[in-house]
Amino acid sequence: MVDPREILGSIAIIYRSHLACMAKELEVYKIGSGQFDFLMVLYRKDGLSQETIAKTLKVSKATSTRAIKNLEKEGYVYRQRDENDLRAYRVYLTEKGKEVRKVILEKLVFFVDALLSDFTPEERELLRRLIRKASLKFHESEFKPLIFDSPIDE
Incomplete structure (x- = not known):
């Protein structure tokens, strides 16, 4: 049997390295660690509710609110009351965003290319399929997994 600590530990190291790398790379844009994930969700579908974004990223409402407020402060997004539910806000990208x-x-491409630089094309594809399969186990049906298996339309 595979030691789960080996798998989860490796995933955790990759994830933390990814966050650290992206935070450093995006520091000049004043986009903090993990905040780019919120922008990535909005690139797929602009105008989502804060609650939907939190659920999609599997973060607490408080974490979501804090990240969105920071992105709003830096001019990347703006919030607008939901016309159908005045208690809720929808989040939209600004031109800067x-x-x-x-x-x-x-x-992101640079990070993944560096991470997988020693992999053959076949190994890259196998890893992509296995990660996608694993992520689908824990993903809600209302939103596609945030696995970047295809470029986001420009």
Whole structure:
């Protein structure tokens, strides 16, 4: 039997390295650690509720609110009351938020290319399929997994 600590430990190291790398790369844009994930969700579908974004990213409402407020303060997003539920807010990208998309995608591609530089194309594809299969186990049906298996339409 495989030691789960080996698998989960490796995933955790990759995840933390990914966050640290992205935080450093995006520091000049004043996009904090993990905040780019919120932008990535909005690139797929703009105008989601804060609650939907939190559920999609599997973070608490408090974490979501804090990240969105920081992104709003830096001018990447704006919040607007939901017309159907005045207690809720929908989050939209600003022009500045849309403009930084290409930079974020380039940084993500750079990180993944560096991570997988020693992998053959076949190993890359196998890893992609296995990670996607594992992520589907824990994903709600209302939103596609945030596995970047295809480029996001420009």
